[in-house]
Amino acid sequence: MGKCGVESPLTDQLTDLPPIIVITGPTAVGKSAVALELGARFGAEIISADSRQIYRYLDIGTAKPTAAERAALPHHLIDVVDPDQYYSAAAFRDDAERVMADLKQRGRVALLVGGSYHYLQTVLERLEIPRVPPQPELRGELESFAHQNGAQALHDRLREVDPSGADQISATNIRRVVRALEVCRVTGQRFSDVGRRRGAPLPALRLGITTDRASLYCRIDARIDQQIKDGLLVETRRVLDMGYDAGLPPLAGLVYREAVALLEGKMALAEATQKMKESTHAFVRRQYVWFRKDPLIEWFECGAELPKRVSERVRRYIDRE
Numbered sequence: 001m002g003k004c005g006v007e008s009p010l011t012d013q014l015t016d017l018p019p020i021i022v023i024t025g026p027t028a029v030g031k032s033a034v035a036l037e038l039g040a041r042f043g044a045e046i047i048s049a050d051s052r053q054i055y056r057y058l059d060i061g062t063a064k065p066t067a068a069e070r071a072a073l074p075h076h077l078i079d080v081v082d083p084d085q086y087y088s089a090a091a092f093r094d095d096a097e098r099v100m101a102d103l104k105q106r107g108r109v110a111l112l113v114g115g116s117y118h119y120l121q122t123v124l125e126r127l128e129i130p131r132v133p134p135q136p137e138l139r140g141e142l143e144s145f146a147h148q149n150g151a152q153a154l155h156d157r158l159r160e161v162d163p164s165g166a167d168q169i170s171a172t173n174i175r176r177v178v179r180a181l182e183v184c185r186v187t188g189q190r191f192s193d194v195g196r197r198r199g200a201p202l203p204a205l206r207l208g209i210t211t212d213r214a215s216l217y218c219r220i221d222a223r224i225d226q227q228i229k230d231g232l233l234v235e236t237r238r239v240l241d242m243g244y245d246a247g248l249p250p251l252a253g254l255v256y257r258e259a260v261a262l263l264e265g266k267m268a269l270a271e272a273t274q275k276m277k278e279s280t281h282a283f284v285r286r287q288y289v290w291f292r293k294d295p296l297i298e299w300f301e302c303g304a305e306l307p308k309r310v311s312e313r314v315r316r317y318i319d320r321e
Helices: 031-042 067-072 089-105 117-124 136-149 151-161 163-168 174-187 213-230 232-241 256-263 269-291 306-320
Strands: 020-024 044-048 109-113 205-210 298-301
Touching: 020 031, 020 117, 031 044, 031 067, 031 109, 031 306, 044 089, 089 109, 089 117, 109 117, 117 269, 136 151, 136 174, 151 163, 151 174, 163 174, 205 306, 213 232, 213 269, 232 256, 256 269, 298 306
Parallel strands: 020 109, 020 205, 044 109, 205 298
Antiparallel strands: none
16 A cells, blocks of 8 residues: 555556446445446456545444455455544545556456545645645644634635635635645645646546435435444444544544444433444435535436446446447
8 A cells, every 4th residue: 555655556547447437426325336237347456545444443334345245346445544543535546546556457347436536636636745744733723723613714714825725625625724724824835725736637437326415314314323233333432442432534524423422421312323333324415515526426326226227337348438
């Protein structure tokens, strides 16, 4: 796997690529099931583009593929780092490119699967992401400012130093605003200038799986109910007992944040469960905002004919390639 600062093998060798099929879409829409079918049909391996599945020990709440699914088809870039380790989009790009180079050598198809649009964009658009590790003191200062003065006030600070960057990041996404300000402060450059494309986009078939919002919310709610039955709270307690701080990004994210609050006695089970569902619904709405920015995604509606329709499209692409 890649190390920050080490050049990846595909930087100047874009002709030496396997066929790349992207399967994206909102959380819980059924991307993994489609990818497993495609993998079996086309001799493919899955590269996970999920910014939460990179963390070890957090399996249930991140909906990682099961042991049986991983045995049926090779999966890459899952369980990459511990919950307290730093892993950036730049590191993901490097690692994904190394996997793709290996797949090319072995004559396999690359299935880039996930709903983390920033990860996908970094790889597909070949963005040169700033390699700036987290600055805890600076982050604490900026987060405190946002807490005391509001998210909009923090966003206004970003607009003062990087208007283009502010236009690209919602004021409500405090974490991204903090990161942009962090990069500006450390590098002395505008965040929008250090995330430029380093070449032509990778040739890839970009497919999106979608469904109507009401059905998607039902799928999300059912999955969260099942995650709790499967031991989400036990998993969260085990990770906390291992010594990992509840404030770490993976434990402060979807479902784990509420699980921690429940375990600390700050929420009852019913309230925590409802909050998990509501926050995931909100996350899906943000995902669609990003997806709409990519006109190259070909969208497929969920339904009985979904695997057949997607397979036919992939076959045409691979034959052409």
